[in-house]
Amino acid sequence: MGRPLRTIRGCGGITLIELMIAIAIIATVAAIALPAYRDYVETAAVGVLAAEIATMEPFQQDTRLRTGSYGIGTWDFATDDTSLTDATGWAPRNPDGATYVVLADEAGYRVTATDPAGRSVCRIMPARRPC
Template structure:
């Protein structure tokens, strides 16, 4: 029994029109690979920029708290904030030190404030500056030296 061609096309020719060839699929995979190779590093750079921006914003709030402390008590303070133990004695969150903590409850940044003039003294002198270092747990850190009238990178 001979079958009549469907829509005027023989059976083998019609089947070849229904799918993609291996070459076409390989081209699509290659294009996706190229796009991924460009997009992934750009996205990672965006994430790093966002981390740095967040750390700089937190350093700015520390600066405001430090200036308030200097105006009220005549001194800057040293201390640290570790998200693993945010309520540790002598930490920045302690009211006797600075009464400061980051905005986010899921914070992953460690902050260290060191006096610029005398690292052995627990209180910085009134006119001295201090250094703030912020380190993100997933990579990246920011350091600023802050004096009464200026902020500079470390």
């Protein structure tokens, strides 16, 4: 009973300063990573729209061979406007709510694709040039 209680140093856990440093490091990494992640998401969404526009090309070429002109119209899932499908037979592979509007002349056609978040891609086809 006469033995004094001894504390073991080094096993007491972490201090408040150490916790604050760890939180500061995590916040710094998040501040750097979040904008990069947002840019990645933006780039991916625009890429999906551009890929869908590219799938339209064989349908437009077929329409031009059959009728002498490119098909025009709109494909809008929200309003059930499928005049583009009626004109060319094309529909998006993955109807994710994006709207596609096609205008045409003798030289080619212009496709504007807009997703529900408001991101938009415009291409002059068949050259695939940005508008």
